Amino acid sequence: MPHLVGDKRVDGKLIDGKAMAAKLREAIGEQVAHLHTHHQVTPGLAVVLVGEDPASQVYVRNKARQAGEVGMQSFEHRLDASVSEQALLALIDQLNQDPAVNGILVQLPLPDHIAETRIIQAIAPAKDVDGFHPINVGQVAIDGQGMTPCTPLGCKLLLEHQLGDLSGQHAVVLGRSNIVGKPMANLLLQANCTVTVAHSRTHDLPAICRQADILVVAVGRPGMVKRDWIKPGAVLIDVGINRIEEDDRTRLTGDIDFQSVQDLAGAITPVPGGVGPMTIACLLLNTLQASYQQLNLPFPDDLAERAWQPQAATTP
């Protein structure tokens, strides 16, 4: 049944992040080919993994593989969990200097003996495709022009595809991490939403969430958001990726109790197949953008929008 969000009609459907990410990667691939043909440049992404966390290994492998699939060069650096902060800083310095490397991602979390903030601050802001460096955080907060963190960027693109202009919508962001919640709130504010950031200390979370036309949930608690937290017709973005051991196998589930809210929502992202694939596609988008900027070429800002048009046409 159709619902109204503000004055916009949405229709209770799944937001297919996996399909949208595939289209976005296709458009990125065309742009990579263009750079190669006309500027003899192959964008390069360096991914650094410290330690052997199995989930991180899967993500890093996926990032490197998808970079290759769009025609980028990927450089994987795997370091032992016991590596010193100094050695990691030396590697980052080397990647900062390397002209073949346009983007650098250091997979988080890092082992306890390494100060994450020091590592993030060592990455050249122009190559910081995660958008975690204070220069980029500040620039995104000021005017949205900095390198934007991949997950919030992916969520914003999904929302704009669903709703068009987001002006005047009440967006509630549940979670206040530096990686998702805070940058998400800044992006939504930039897009003219009225933004509420709620978190574990917020009084009466359900009542706050019920006000949301747009609800972005990034708390890491499986199924926390229930049916009575939802305004009918709201667009729901589930950033949570929780691994649940069940009947001898691992199941992925989000922070929203999907079954209970599905028919009430205007639209909702599934887990898996929602925000996750868009996160990786946006990492490639940022790497492409970093390459353009390092070459002083104008970046086609509407790339994602065009990727999802019926007859995806890419122009130089």
Ligand SMILES: Nc1nc(=O)c2c([nH]1)NC[C@@H]1CN(c3ccc(C(=O)N[C@@H](CCC(=O)O)C(=O)O)cc3)C=[N+]21
């Ligand atoms: N410096 C840094 N940058 C990151 O962007 C970063 C990070 N560290 N550390 C870990 C988190 C996690 N993350 C995910 C990306 C894609 C999926 C993804 O594609 N998920 C699939 C399922 C994949 C699966 O089966 O596990 C989906 O939701 O459909 C998930 C998680 C990026 N992270």
